[in-house]
Amino acid sequence: MSGSGKEHIIKSYDDELARLTGEIVRMGELSITQLEAAIDVVERRDERAAQHVVINDDAIDQLEQEISHDVVRLLALRAPIAGDLRNVFAALRIAADIERIGDYAANVAKRSIPLSMVAPIAPTNGLGHLAELAAAEVRDVLIAYRDRDAERAYQVWKDDADLDEAYTGYFRQLLTYMMEDPRNITPCTHLLFMAKNIERIGDHATNIAENVWFQVNGEPLTAQRSKRDYTSSPEMPTLGDKSE
C-alpha cells in the first residue's frame, strides 16, 4: 500500500511538471504570435491593430503569473529536491524569459504607431527579416524545451549569431538613411529601437537554450559562442549588449 502511495505521488509530480511544461510552451507560442502580429502592423501601418498587440501582451503577463503560482504550489506541496528542483527553477526562469519576449514584441507594435505618422519612406523590410530569424529561434527553443533536447537547444544558441549579424547590417543601413536626410532621423530612431528589441528576443531565446542545456546535462553550457566582434569599431554602436 505504501509503495503504491509513493508511486501515486511521483506520478502526480510528473503530471504537474508536464502540465507546467505545456503551459510554458503555450505561453511561448503566444509570444511568437505577438511578434508576427507586431511585424504585420509595422508593414501595414495599422494603428488600431498595433494597440491590439499591446493589449494582448497582458495575456502573456497573466500566464506568467499563473505559472509562478503553479511553481509556488508545486514547491509547497512537493518540496522537490535536486533534479526536480532544477526542473522547477528552469520553468520559472524560462517563463520569465518568455514574458520579456512578449514585452519586446509589444514594444515593436507600440513604436509602429508614431512611425506610421512620420515615415513614408523608412525601410521596414529589414525588420521583418530580423523578426523571422528571432521567431525561428523561439520556436526551436520551445521544441527543445518540450522534448528536453539539449542538442537542439545548443543549435539555437549558436544560431543567434546570425540574428546578431543581420541586426548589425540593418543598423548600418539605418545609419546611412539618417545621414542622407535629417528628416529620416526620427523614423530611423524608432526603427533602430525596434530592431534592438528583436535582437534582444534572440538573446532571450539563447537564455532559454542555456536553461534547457543545464536542465538536461546538469552543468552550464560553457562553450564560447563565436561572437563576431564589432564592438571595437568606432563606427558602430556596441552590439551584443546584455539587457538593453
Added chain:
Amino acid sequence: MSGSGKEHIIKSYDDELARLTGEIVRMGELSITQLEAAIDVVERRDERAAQHVVINDDAIDQLEQEISHDVVRLLALRAPIAGDLRNVFAALRIAADIERIGDYAANVAKRSIPLSMVAPIAPTNGLGHLAELAAAEVRDVLIAYRDRDAERAYQVWKDDADLDEAYTGYFRQLLTYMMEDPRNITPCTHLLFMAKNIERIGDHATNIAENVWFQVNGEPLTAQRSKRDYTSSPEMPTLGDKSE
C-alpha cells in the same frame, strides 16, 4: 524541549532571511557603484576604466548566483509557506532586478569605448543627470527593502516619472544634434542607447518597489502612476516601454 527546538528553527529561518536581505542590499550597492563608475568613464573617456566596469559586472552576476543558491537551500530546508514564501520569492525577484541594473551600468560603460573614439563634442552631461536620478532611486528602494518600508518604496515608484521626463528631454536634445550635423548621428546614437539604459534602471527600481510593497502589504501596488503621455506624439520615440 520541543518548544525550544521550534523556536530555534524559527530564529534560524529569520537569520537566514536577514542574511539574504543583507546580501541583496550589498549587491544593490555594488550596482550603484557600477553605475557611478560608468558615468565617470564616460566623462573622462577612459577606455581602460570602462573595460574594468564591464569586467566588474561579473561580480554582480556571481552574487545573484549565490543568492539563487541560498534561496534554493532555504526552500529545500525550510519549505516555507505563505508570508515566508512571499519573502523568499521577493528576494529572488529583487536579485534578478539588481542583476539587470548591473547589466545596464556595464552597457553604459561598454558604449563609452566607441563613443570616446568618435565624439569630441557630443553632450554627455545630460547622461550624468539621468544617472544621478537613477542611482537615487536604486539607493532609496534598497533602504525601503532593508527596512520593509512600503511608503518609501511607493515614493520611489512615483519618483520614476521624473527620470522618465529627464530622459525625454535628453532624448530630444540628442535628436537636435543629430539633425544639425550628420557627423553627430553615430555618437548620438550611442548616447541615446546609453540614456535608454539608464531610464531602464529606473524601471527596475520601480519593479523592486512593487515587490517591497507586495511583501509588506500582501497585495499589489495597484495605484496608477501618473504616466506622462508622450507616446502619441509622432515627433518622439515611444517612451516608457517595458524591457527595452
